[in-house]
Amino acid sequence: MSLLAVTDVTVRFGGLTALAEVSVLVEPGTVHGIIGPNGAGKTTLFNVICGFTRPTSGSVAVRGKRLREHRPHHLAGLGIARTLQGLGLFAHQSVLDNVLIGADRHSSAGVLGALLGRGAKQEAALRERAMAALASLGVDKHAHTLPAALPYGLRKRVALARALVSDPDLLLLDEPAAGLSESERDELVGLIGGLRPEMAVVLVEHHMDLVMSVCEQITVLNFGRVIATGSPAAVQADPDVAEAYLGAAS
Numbered sequence: 001m002s003l004l005a006v007t008d009v010t011v012r013f014g015g016l017t018a019l020a021e022v023s024v025l026v027e028p029g030t031v032h033g034i035i036g037p038n039g040a041g042k043t044t045l046f047n048v049i050c051g052f053t054r055p056t057s058g059s060v061a062v063r064g065k066r067l068r069e070h071r072p073h074h075l076a077g078l079g080i081a082r083t084l085q086g087l088g089l090f091a092h093q094s095v096l097d098n099v100l101i102g103a104d105r106h107s108s109a110g111v112l113g114a115l116l117g118r119g120a121k122q123e124a125a126l127r128e129r130a131m132a133a134l135a136s137l138g139v140d141k142h143a144h145t146l147p148a149a150l151p152y153g154l155r156k157r158v159a160l161a162r163a164l165v166s167d168p169d170l171l172l173l174d175e176p177a178a179g180l181s182e183s184e185r186d187e188l189v190g191l192i193g194g195l196r197p198e199m200a201v202v203l204v205e206h207h208m209d210l211v212m213s214v215c216e217q218i219t220v221l222n223f224g225r226v227i228a229t230g231s232p233a234a235v236q237a238d239p240d241v242a243e244a245y246l247g248a249a250s
């Protein structure tokens with residue numbers, strides 16, 4: 001059974017069809033890239049998976065269970081974490097507190113506990129988890145800094161640590177390489193390659209080098225349709241894919 005199954009999803013915005021019967025299967029432990037020229041429907045697909053956008057038709061299922069009316073705040077309970085385009089960090093919270101917000105899923109009392117004050121033992125365990133996530137991305141020494149004081153590449157790592165702290169089964173990354181330098185992109189390839197082997201990753205990304213080096217499976221969208229799906233080598237050799245990108249560039 002696939003970890004994530006997007007089946008025949010169509011999304012219409014008024015008269016515009018942003019996605020037309022798109023299907024994507026994501027297996028546990030695989031890194032799956034969603035690529036395509038500008039306006040192909042990548043963000044719309046990401047938003048459907050996250051529950052930001054409701055499909056006009058079709059379905060999204062996690063571990064075989066169809067999600068109905070799911071919303072972004074349901075993702076954590078499904079073992080899914082995401083990072084968004086940009087950073088989404090809270091400017092007035094320290095790096096550690098930003099990551100603790102992601103760790104809250106593991107607190108039995110959850111958000112309510114945070115409001116009412118949770119036990120010291122639980123608080124300490126959460127902090128330990130958050131610090132471990134920061135350390136795994138090499139940014140633990142910045143735990144007590146405000147995000148704005150860090151260079152962009154390190155802030156991206158903090159955003160990734162916040163997603164990873166809940167130890168998700170599925171990590172959704174929307175343009176993780178955006179704004180990174182070439183060497184930071186190389187580091188990101190290493191970070192994704194070093195994730196827990198059973199964790200699945202879905203990434204929407206423009207940087208082809210990164211996609212080709214880190215993904216095992218790729219789905220290519222063009223004008224809202226899947227035009228190719230397969231290994232990086234298969235997708236690169238597909239004439240429809242070359243034509244879609246050449247057409248977009250002309």
Ligand SMILES: Nc1ncnc2c1ncn2[C@@H]1O[C@H](COP(=O)(O)OP(=O)(O)OP(=O)(O)O)[C@@H](O)[C@H]1O
Nearest residue numbers: 013016017018036037038039040041042043044045
């Ligand atoms: N909320 C919306 N209302 C109307 N049209 C939308 C909306 N969101 C997206 N679209 C349109 O749907 C199509 C797909 O857009 P989408 O942002 O998903 O593409 P994309 O592949 O992510 O593009 P890019 O690479 O430029 O980010 C585009 O034609 C876009 O203009």
